[in-house]
Amino acid sequence: MREAVSDTVLQDLGESVGGRISTSESVLLQHGSDMSYHTPALPDAVVFPQTTEEVAEVVRLCRKHKLPMIPFGTGSSLEGHLMAHRGGVSIDLSEMNRILEINVDDLDATVEAGVTRIQLNDSLNPKGLFFPVDPGADASLGGMAATRASGTTTVRYGSMRSNVLSLKVVLPDGRVIRTSSRARKSSAGYDLTALYLGSEGTLGIITELTVRIYGTPEAISSAVCAFPTMQAAVGCVIQTIQMGIPVARMELLDAVQIDAVNRFTGSEYEKSPTLFLEFHGSEAGVVEQAEAVSAIAAEAGGGDFRWATTTEDRAQLWKARHEAYFAALALRPGAKGFITDVCVPISRLADCIEETQEDLSSTNLLAPILSHAGDGNFHLSILIDPSDASELEEARSVNDRLVKRALAMGGTCTGEHGVGLGKMKYLEEEHGAAALDVMRSIKKAIDPDDLMNPGKILPGPTVSQ
């Protein structure tokens, strides 16, 4: 049983953030929950800093009193990253939401960690600019950095790993660092930017980011194309990438997911594996890309392209894709989604999906599939009744077999959602004991008191090297 945090400490914490602290049950519950099946675990308090210096002061106080610290963005994570199962203080960064600088000549922007991707794009779009990383949810950029997020445009623009130039981080001892300069590349020492990307709050708290931005393409067009089989659809994806066609989005939905979308949005897509495609470029370039992919698709046995070239039609098409998860949930009212996240070399993607579909068919579970096919990443939304322990157990078993299948194919247990609590048990199988020891020794070196989002990512005790 953990000790309650004393009133004096709470008062000091409150003073460090101008009184913006809460211990109300509803606020604690909101900050000890995420969008996943994981059981909520409440922090002792939530603070709402507005500056890096306030975050640093909170960190110094928490360190002094040995309180765990868990950074919080928008609460959209999926693997239990936010659960305060050892208590402590949730550091909500949503009030650090200023866009600090947009450099048009350098195509970069510096923002506070609480800025969300839609907020950033709302600032950029009128200037003819955009930020590409799109994980679906309107996540905070700090959270996206902390989980090394990616999404629908990664095949063209890369994940957070490629799109973050530099981070401002509050270290576990309260000191503040900038991980890199604004230069496009550097060989000046260990890559601390990359180390903090995907560190999930376990090595410090990200308070600012400098990200790459892009000019809005002159032309954009989208299309949908159905295929007779998964193999055919993935074959089209592989061929497209081999040809070097710079497709901007290449999303694959299985027949169950297409059915869900049709029911939810009233669309009438053919119930078979389907690619949602987007092309960015010059007017002529987009036409050329689309014609090339259309020819590849036809050869692979795909149907005609259903085009969406007007802004409205495209919005409609991508609404169908982006609402795929809600469409899935609507297949079973009251259900919760247990979301899986493996990623495999693309040559194994069709096999991995088909073997998983076969596995699913031997269960009672309904689980639409959608895939960032160009990256080899796909998600099952396993629809479970959260009050039925046996369903949760069955979903866990499916996920367990899925992860082992992906690892055997040379893949990873998580392509973009992160480890949190949910994937900890697979890390040793994925990386091996020695690599995990390296990670543990880094954690211990940077956070010797184990106060930064403790008990996440790394299973077992830290090494005593």
Next chain:
Amino acid sequence: MREAVSDTVLQDLGESVGGRISTSESVLLQHGSDMSYHTPALPDAVVFPQTTEEVAEVVRLCRKHKLPMIPFGTGSSLEGHLMAHRGGVSIDLSEMNRILEINVDDLDATVEAGVTRIQLNDSLNPKGLFFPVDPGADASLGGMAATRASGTTTVRYGSMRSNVLSLKVVLPDGRVIRTSSRARKSSAGYDLTALYLGSEGTLGIITELTVRIYGTPEAISSAVCAFPTMQAAVGCVIQTIQMGIPVARMELLDAVQIDAVNRFTGSEYEKSPTLFLEFHGSEAGVVEQAEAVSAIAAEAGGGDFRWATTTEDRAQLWKARHEAYFAALALRPGAKGFITDVCVPISRLADCIEETQEDLSSTNLLAPILSHAGDGNFHLSILIDPSDASELEEARSVNDRLVKRALAMGGTCTGEHGVGLGKMKYLEEEHGAAALDVMRSIKKAIDPDDLMNPGKILPGPTVSQ
């Protein structure tokens, strides 16, 4: 004064690598030198392992006897990375030169660390594939990974940071890890791949890499365009990138460097700041890109494009660019090059180059400039008489002011050559004391005995946290 390594230890080391060990003066000198102005410092022995297991055995022996270990690729580094100023064993990986696997569907290749980039491309090109990272020298891929190298194509294809999917590494304790799977992306824990990229042998020895490869573009064309000023040339580069034109190479040579090229190759380029450009894409796409850049160049005051579309003409053009360094050296027979390597946000590139040219004009030094302009990275080849201490001193001063200028502009002291010995003294100014402490604590956690390429990258004592 360091102790000599005993014959028994040398014998054990030799046995661990099938007798492939040398202590001959010439071999020691070759392995304690690089292509730079740094003073050679010889190791006690050089071993030539042929497998990861042999490397691991060497590491275990060196650890047992507290001998420093320095991995060696082709010896083309520029910042004293290879100098054995604390003695120990140079681990030459050139006999680990097998190409282990080429996956066409996944567009990746797995190679041993001693494979060079030209060797890899010789294997890939007949299959319609290529590996893009091109630092000029025919470096080993292990060395390129260890310095986070980049080069002429980074503006389009990224540096080693973007093009390495996974590494096999022998840890300082002799255990072997793989840093990641072959999946295109992953959020599974700390990014050990990125940590080892740029670690310069200080955290372990890279023995294998899995890298991204690409389909050979359908069409390639190249052009050369002269500009009246640096500002005009860089303005063209900035505008091109803002428009999202996916130019494959965008190299900038100053008038002095152009003069050197003309003298060396017999070419007759106009003696003014000049862009060397390359376009990759479909037939129509390449034409469209080139027309767009040509229009931008004209608007910026640039001259006509000199085209090279045939393979021979292109080879000729890029030969001129690739031999720029030798052309520079030929300006002053017997001279050695002191090569600088700052990288700044591209909006500051023209300022940084012009201020540096002005600075140079107040010295007696001759220093042609060439720039990977799309990345904001540029090199001075300061031509010095290696036997003249005052010239070396003057070159050091120019570099010192250059680095400080670049840092003040939000840049980095090294865009692609790494820290080695040469840039150590700038790391604290670039990153700050706290970030350097984080790096030191990582070094100490992973290499507690400080045996892996000791005394490189990190200045001063490691933290005693």
